[in-house]
Amino acid sequence: xxxxxxxxxxxxxxxxxxxxxxxxxxxxxxxxxxxxxxxxxxxxxxxxxxxxxxxxxxxxxxxxxxxxxxxxxxxxxxxxxxxxxxxxxxxxxxxxxxxxxxxxxxxxxxxxxxxxxxxxxxxxxxxxxxxxxxxxxxxxxxxxxxxxxxxxxxxxxxxxxxxxxxxxxxxxxxxxxxxxxxxxxxxxxxxxxxxxxxxxxxxxxxxxxxxxxxxxxxxxxxxxxxxxxxxxxxxxx
Numbered sequence: 001x002x003x004x005x006x007x008x009x010x011x012x013x014x015x016x017x018x019x020x021x022x023x024x025x026x027x028x029x030x031x032x033x034x035x036x037x038x039x040x041x042x043x044x045x046x047x048x049x050x051x052x053x054x055x056x057x058x059x060x061x062x063x064x065x066x067x068x069x070x071x072x073x074x075x076x077x078x079x080x081x082x083x084x085x086x087x088x089x090x091x092x093x094x095x096x097x098x099x100x101x102x103x104x105x106x107x108x109x110x111x112x113x114x115x116x117x118x119x120x121x122x123x124x125x126x127x128x129x130x131x132x133x134x135x136x137x138x139x140x141x142x143x144x145x146x147x148x149x150x151x152x153x154x155x156x157x158x159x160x161x162x163x164x165x166x167x168x169x170x171x172x173x174x175x176x177x178x179x180x181x182x183x184x185x186x187x188x189x190x191x192x193x194x195x196x197x198x199x200x201x202x203x204x205x206x207x208x209x210x211x212x213x214x215x216x217x218x219x220x221x222x223x224x225x226x227x228x229x230x231x232x233x234x235x236x237x
Contacts (some may be wrong), residue, residue: 058221092176092177121143124180195214214229
C-alpha cells in the first residue's frame with residue numbers, strides 16, 4: 001500500500017469506495033495513508049451527521065423528561081411539533097393517548113396488565129428505550145412475530161411479485177408501530193457508524209467520554225445535543 005500511495009489520485013479513489021468500518025482501519029495501515037484517511041473520515045462524518053440529525057429529528061411539544069402514563073399531562077394534552085422520527089413518534093403517541101382518554105372505539109385499549117405487544121408499543125412510543133442495534137432488532141422481530149401470532153398482521157404472498165408479501169394490519173396503530181420500530185433501528189445503525197468514525201477522528205483519551213455519552217444517549221434531544229458537542233470538538237482539531 002505504501003508503493004501505490006504516491007500514485008496521484010489513487011488514494012482518494014480507494015478511500016471513497018470503502019465502508020466506514022474499513023475506512024477506520026486505513027488510518028493504522030501506514031504513515032502515508034493516515035492524513036488522506038482522516039480527511040475522508042471527516043467528510044463521511046459531515047455527511048452522516050447531517051443525515052442522522054435530519055432523520056432522528058426532534059419533538060418540541062412534549063417535555064422529554066416529564067412524560068406521564070401516556071406521555072402527556074392530561075390537563076394540557078396538546079399536539080407535539082417538530083420533525084423526523086422523534087416527531088412522528090410523538091404524534092402517534094398523542095393520537096393513541098387522545099383515543100384512550102376519549103374512549104374511542106376501535107383503538108387498542110391500555111389495560112392494567114396489557115399483552116406483550118402493547119407493552120412493546122408503549123415502551124417504544126412513551127419511553128426512551130435502550131440503545132444498541134442488536135437490542136432494537138430483537139425487539140422489532142419480537143413485535144412482528146407477536147403481531148402475526150395474534151392476527152394483528154396478515155402476510156399474504158403477492159402473485160405478481162414472487163418472493164414478496166403484502167402486509168395487512170388490523171389497526172393503523174400497529175402499522176405505525178412497525179414503521180417506528182424499523183426506522184428507529186436504522187437510526188441506531190447509523191449512530192453506531194458515527195461512533196466508530198468519531199473514535200477514529202478523535203482517538204485522544206479525553207474525547208472518549210463525549211463519544212461514550214453520545215453512544216449511550218436514549219432521548220432524541222440528548223442524541224442531537226451530544227452529537228453537536230462532538231462536531232464542535234472535531235472542528236477544533
